[in-house]
Amino acid sequence: MSVALITGVNGFVGRLLAEKLSANNRHIVGIDIQDKSILPDIQYFKADICDIDIMANIFSKTQPQEIYHLAAVSSPSYFHTEPFNSFRINLMGSISLFEVMKKSTCNSVMLAAGSAKQYQEPAGPGPVTESGILNPSGYYGMSKYAVEMIGRYYVQQHDLDIRFTRSFNHTGPGQANNFVCSDWARQVALIALGMQKPEISVGNIKAAIDFTDVRDVIEAYRLIVQNGKKGEAYNVCNGKGIDLKYILDYLTKKCPSQISICVKQEKFDVTAANAGLIGNYDKLHKETGWNPQIPIEKTLDDIYAWWVNNLR
Amino acid sequence: MSVALITGVNGFVGRLLAEKLSANNRHIVGIDIQDKSILPDIQYFKADICDIDIMANIFSKTQPQEIYHLAAVSSPSYFHTEPFNSFRINLMGSISLFEVMKKSTCNSVMLAAGSAKQYQEPAGPGPVTESGILNPSGYYGMSKYAVEMIGRYYVQQHDLDIRFTRSFNHTGPGQANNFVCSDWARQVALIALGMQKPEISVGNIKAAIDFTDVRDVIEAYRLIVQNGKKGEAYNVCNGKGIDLKYILDYLTKKCPSQISICVKQEKFDVTAANAGLIGNYDKLHKETGWNPQIPIEKTLDDIYAWWVNNLR
Structure with a gap:
């Protein structure tokens, strides 16, 4: 049984993704900062993803083939009141995982969830494709932009298989x-x-x-890990x-x-x-067959x- | 007597800048990670700049009017072997200072030392001006790029007076x-x-x-704080x-x-x-009168x- 590690597993997206991947025959390793897992049937670790030694230990114990890196501060209000801790979690948390992945022997595939807020606004006429100008104008977008920039360097220098998303707004029951x-x-x-x-x-x-149902979003994440390409970034959006x-x-x-x-x-x-900002998901559709449903x-x-x- | 705080005061640039500013009638507050100051006659704090509480305490005690933020990992080999700690120092250390500055009542001016490595290479024909494309291709440049990006947001959102440099190679006795x-x-x-x-x-x-003598570099830093503008970035270079x-x-x-x-x-x-990469220092010259000597x-x-x- 293939092992899928999800950071931020207690989050809105994490919980649903864990259930979906579990139904798709994965053993789920979940990481979050709370004492307990919201889902009963997963292997759970309470950990600060910025603690590189603890993360290395979890990787070494569980040997994940797939890593879904969702743990991040995404609330603009929390980012606004606690920017230091927010940047710490989003930036250092991601670098911590890149380092652990670099040193591990798992040959895993990582999906690093990014944001449409990495794009420059306004984006110009028509939905923005992945070649749109990246020039974030807020804290959260900047943190995600920096993570993708640094992550790409890990792909290039260390041949890590990281795939990036630029996820637009998503919503759904439980948010x-x-x-x-x-x-x-x-x-x-x-x-x-x-x-x-x-x-x-x-x-x-x-x-x-541009709202996408979170259940469509997690299917996109699953498909990007299954059929996407190393080092590529994908808009995950509804297109209108x-x-x-x-x-x-x-x-x-x-x-x-x-x-x-x-x-x-x-x-x-x-x-x-x-x-x-409205996104264009042609690339995601072309490479993985995904469409919002x-x-x-x-x-x-x-x-x-x-x-x-x-x-x- | 005006108070000038220098982070990384034990470094190659920090030491010389401290001596120069001291000769220019500033009381020097120096911060570095070593137990002791290399210079005997300054007010010295051993501190990790990422420790936001300790930094706030130092600001509150010393009330700096000028902040020269030089503390950073700049050695490519250290960055290569210890990327996590390097990004921590360069990114979180700078965000820590922005936060402390935001909450302090000093109305201080900060010079945040950045790097020519923020620019895209090759830069195209002729020396690169400040409007050159920023697209770093290495860890160190990425860290400095992210610091400038985030710092600009602090300028815009919180009206902090931060001035950025894109410093080219510098050298001199003691390096x-x-x-x-x-x-x-x-x-x-x-x-x-x-x-x-x-x-x-x-x-x-x-x-x-493009090498500049470190003694010219510290004069540029002094002049940028004296005559530069809030939120602006300046090439510090020799121009050839x-x-x-x-x-x-x-x-x-x-x-x-x-x-x-x-x-x-x-x-x-x-x-x-x-x-x-060769820089163009016209902007620095025009606004501050600086020339390499x-x-x-x-x-x-x-x-x-x-x-x-x-x-x-």
Whole structure:
């Protein structure tokens, strides 16, 4: 049975990816910073990925053939309040893994999850391809940009098999409510359950966002490791922008009450960047056969249902 | 008396800068990782610059108006063998200082020393200006590139007064002998003193290098803090390439013995990048009046004399 190691396994993407890979006949080794694994049936290590000795020890014990490096600070607000620790986790955590991979004998394939926020904004007309200009304008994008830059050098100098993603916005059931779809779905569910007055507070509702369902995203990650190429970067995206106003209307219609919309300044994320960037996934499709499968309406239905279940 | 804080004060550049600024009526606060200061008359702290709490404490105690951030791993061979610790020092050390500066009430000006290795090579025809493409191809350049990228964001978001340099090769008396001019001068001095057989081992002797005397470099740093602009980057360079063969001939002529040249493969630095890149310092000259003053022959005379004195 092939061994797949997932860093940040307790995260939104990590949990779902672990379940998917487990169903695809992998033995899952999960790493995260919490005491316990959220998933019961995996081999779990509580570890700080920046601790290179501990990570080397885990690699040596478990001999992973596949590494999905998802552990990162992605919340703009945490990055804004704790930039030092955020850069430490995103930068040093990745370099730690590159070093461990370099010294290990596993010949493993690593997927290093990056971000659309690495791209320059505005990207110019039309969806951005992987040859778009990389010039991040926020902390998070900078951290991911630096990781890809340094990771490419490891590929070139040490022949490591690292594959990079530039993942656009993703969402789905179970996402924390500091992300927009989940936040709004939660508020509508609270109203429907009579736990919040019929008023929903929102920030920006004017942008069109390239959202991919997280279940499509994890399938892309699986396929990139299976069929992608060493040293390449792949956009993981939906290829079109979905109006935030459409999402808001779709969600508020789920509740029979008349819901008033309250725009609040503090909901505008001062550190948000590339909100309106749309990606092109031709390269990913061509090399791996991947296409997004789940329409935004199903995604929103499932997020809403998740909150109704979890708030009751 | 104005307070100038120098990180990496025990280094080649730090020591000389401390002496110069001290002569220019600054109280010097020096930070380095060794137990003791090399200079006797400064306020010295042994500290790891990545330790943000200790750094904040030093800032709060000393209230520096000027910060010269020189502490960094610059040796390609150390970077090559210890990339994790090198990136930690160069990246997290700089982010630590940006954070401390952000939270301090000093309104200080920081000079963050960067590198010509941030530029893409080859740079195209003619000396590279500050608008040249930044696309580093080695670890060290990547670390400096990331520091400038992140530092610019601190300037933009938090109005910090950080000024960046892209410093080209510099040399001078007292430089360690893992840098080429110092290495060769030392070997010739050893031969002249009868301590080495009349054979000098060299690596690449074909490149033309943009060398600036370290005493010109520290004057540039002083002037950038005095007359430079917030958020700007400055090439610190000589503006012309000096043939390594010329340097070798100049140094070997100092010794009456016939010296044979032995090219050794291990002396070619596998991690060296941008060896032949020539800089343009028009911007630095225009804004600060700086010009390089010391011709390479005087630099080489002084390096040679330093070794003769120190080897005897």
